[in-house]
Amino acid sequence: MTARTLLGLLVAGLVLAALAALPLFAGPYAVTLMIGMTGYVVLATAWGLFSGPTRYVSLATVAFFGIGAYTVGVFSETLPYPLVLLVAALIGLAVALVVGLSTLRLAGVYFVIFTFGLAELIRQLVTWYEVNVTGTLGRYIFLPVTPEGIYWQLLALAAATFLFSWGIGRTRWGLALKVIGDDEVVASHCGIDITRLKLALFAVSAVIITLVGAIQAPRWTYIEPSIAFNPTISFLTLIMALLGGADRLWGPLLGAIPLFLLFEWLSANFPNHYPIILGLVFIAIVFLLPKGVLAAVESRLRKGGAR
Amino acid sequence: MSELLALDGLTKRFGGLTAVNAVSFSLERGEVVGLLGPNGSGKTTVLNMISGFLPPTGGRIALNGEAISGLRPNRIARKGVARTFQLVRALPSLTVAENVVTALAFGRRTLWGKAAHEAAHAHLAAVGLAGRADQPAGALTYIDQKRMELARALAAEPELLLLDEWLAGLNPTELRIGIDLILSLKERGITVLLVEHVMDAIRALCGRAIVMNAGRKIADGPTAETLRDPEVVRAYLGDGHA
Numbered sequence: 001m002t003a004r005t006l007l008g009l010l011v012a013g014l015v016l017a018a019l020a021a022l023p024l025f026a027g028p029y030a031v032t033l034m035i036g037m038t039g040y041v042v043l044a045t046a047w048g049l050f051s052g053p054t055r056y057v058s059l060a061t062v063a064f065f066g067i068g069a070y071t072v073g074v075f076s077e078t079l080p081y082p083l084v085l086l087v088a089a090l091i092g093l094a095v096a097l098v099v100g101l102s103t104l105r106l107a108g109v110y111f112v113i114f115t116f117g118l119a120e121l122i123r124q125l126v127t128w129y130e131v132n133v134t135g136t137l138g139r140y141i142f143l144p145v146t147p148e149g150i151y152w153q154l155l156a157l158a159a160a161t162f163l164f165s166w167g168i169g170r171t172r173w174g175l176a177l178k179v180i181g182d183d184e185v186v187a188s189h190c191g192i193d194i195t196r197l198k199l200a201l202f203a204v205s206a207v208i209i210t211l212v213g214a215i216q217a218p219r220w221t222y223i224e225p226s227i228a229f230n231p232t233i234s235f236l237t238l239i240m241a242l243l244g245g246a247d248r249l250w251g252p253l254l255g256a257i258p259l260f261l262l263f264e265w266l267s268a269n270f271p272n273h274y275p276i277i278l279g280l281v282f283i284a285i286v287f288l289l290p291k292g293v294l295a296a297v298e299s300r301l302r303k304g305g306a307r
Numbered sequence: 308m309s310e311l312l313a314l315d316g317l318t319k320r321f322g323g324l325t326a327v328n329a330v331s332f333s334l335e336r337g338e339v340v341g342l343l344g345p346n347g348s349g350k351t352t353v354l355n356m357i358s359g360f361l362p363p364t365g366g367r368i369a370l371n372g373e374a375i376s377g378l379r380p381n382r383i384a385r386k387g388v389a390r391t392f393q394l395v396r397a398l399p400s401l402t403v404a405e406n407v408v409t410a411l412a413f414g415r416r417t418l419w420g421k422a423a424h425e426a427a428h429a430h431l432a433a434v435g436l437a438g439r440a441d442q443p444a445g446a447l448t449y450i451d452q453k454r455m456e457l458a459r460a461l462a463a464e465p466e467l468l469l470l471d472e473w474l475a476g477l478n479p480t481e482l483r484i485g486i487d488l489i490l491s492l493k494e495r496g497i498t499v500l501l502v503e504h505v506m507d508a509i510r511a512l513c514g515r516a517i518v519m520n521a522g523r524k525i526a527d528g529p530t531a532e533t534l535r536d537p538e539v540v541r542a543y544l545g546d547g548h549a
């Protein structure tokens with residue numbers, strides 16, 4: 001078991017090193033592509049971290065993503081860069097705790113609607129503030145961060161996210177998450193504080209998502225609320241995680257990579273029909289693979305093995 | 308003996324229905340007490356309020372003299388109350404051992420790792436599930452799931468164990484084993500409140516019986532006497548038989 005774990009960590013480390021070395025060989029377009037892809041891998045994995053075990057479907061992804069991006073927009077000229085990231089993470093954490101405390105009691109579709117509404121609300125608040133207080137709508141972000149720098153930061157965040165998910169799976173909290181996924185009533189009767197556990201998970205997931213927004217923000221150089229809080233980001237994250245299977249460590253990754261490439265291709269070649277195709281893909285996934293690709297492959301394998 | 312559990316005027320209303328109506332009783336430490344009554348008389352609702360699954364509408368529940376009414380189930384579990392459910396609640400995607408480890412890891416002793424697995428195996432062996440530890444719980448038969456649920460409840464090392472029709476659905480052989488199992492709990496000094504319809508089991512296990520009807524407590528005393536009580540007979544068999 002420990003030998004296997006070591007081997008796994010070693011392989012993961014090598015893959016990470018290879019990915020980090022990529023910009024040294026590949027051109028700028030590849031780096032741009034990798035930034036987008038790594039960003040969505042982290043978003044989908046962080047989404048699955050909370051929604052996999054709890055089965056809450058959150059559309060708040062872009063609320064936190066946008067908070068991250070906007071924090072950079074506001075503080076990039078007054079604070080040193082690492083501090084900007086820290087402030088973004090702390091704001092994301094604070095919002096997640098407030099939102100979590102007030103909404104984790106909502107069940108099913110009410111939670112979905114609330115999280116969608118939350119993202120819109122924050123977007124409207126930011127717009128109102130910028131128009132009425134700052135007097136402008138957009139903001140420029142001039143930071144001396146290279147595309148490679150952004151890519152490496154995202155890669156580090158991805159590694160940290162996977163390490164966290166994997167690590168928690170080895171503690172009793174990982175077991176608690178599986179129990180919550182099966183039956184919350186039994187979980188609480190076994191002594192698990194489900195409210196606190198869900199809140200903690202929601203907060204960790206939200207902070208990671210906030211950091212993705214903050215790290216990617218310098219790519220835009222100019223942001224306004226409709227860019228930073230674009231609801232498509234929430235929907236894409238959701239579809240990617242569902243396609244791969246949100247309740248598995250590697251599920252969201254397996255969903256994020258092909259869908260990101262597909263959507264890149266679609267938006268380049270069919271910019272006008274892109275939203276329609278997005279909707280169709282969404283529906284197809286929910287109907288054909290409701291539990292995700294990984295679960296489908298596993299059950300196929302199990303059936304094959306039994307034959 | 309000292310008092311472990313005390314219910315005082317416990318009441319639960321669901322809209323216009325009063326499912327539990329001002330019920331009071333107490334359990335001495337080490338007692339095994341039967342909670343009886345026709346279907347719908349409010350027995351499960353009483354257990355649900357003791358375990359924290361439902362908040363009471365009125366009244367008070369005290370464990371070891373400390374009020375627990377309205378606390379959430381995880382708090383009450385950690386104070387030493389464990390239960391099984393009338394309709395078995397396995398954790399189907401976990402293994403049988405993991406089901407039991409859950410209670411160990413989040414119970415009062417917070418066991419984890421090797422210690423938890425060894426303890427889980429011991430608890431499973433005690434209910435006759437040795438060797439099934441690594442199967443998925445969802446693959447067990449109904450009866451084995453009931454056994455596993457008991458092992459999970461016992462793994463929490465409760466002071467008070469609530470059993471909701473745990474013996475229902477067993478065949479005569481299994482019933483015998485089940486009764487012996489509960490008797491062994493009594494020897495270990497665990498206080499048990501069991502909701503049960505199987506009269507033989509109640510006579511064999513419970514020194515004392517509490518009877519409910521339509522949300523009210525109608526009798527409370529030594530089992531044999533209580534079962535002869537005319538009001539109890541009427542509640543069970545209808546007016547014509549009293």
Ligand SMILES: Nc1ncnc2c1ncn2[C@@H]1O[C@H](COP(=O)(O)OP(=O)(O)O)[C@@H](O)[C@H]1O
Pocket residue numbers: 321324326344345346347348349350351352353
């Ligand atoms: N969660 C609930 N919501 C509404 N009514 C309930 C609920 N739980 C139980 N009841 C009602 O309360 C009454 C007592 O139920 P219960 O405690 O399950 O009885 P018993 O266990 O004695 O058969 C029944 O009429 C039942 O329909």
Ligand SMILES: [Mg+2]
Pocket residue numbers: 350351352393
């Ligand atoms: Mg019942």
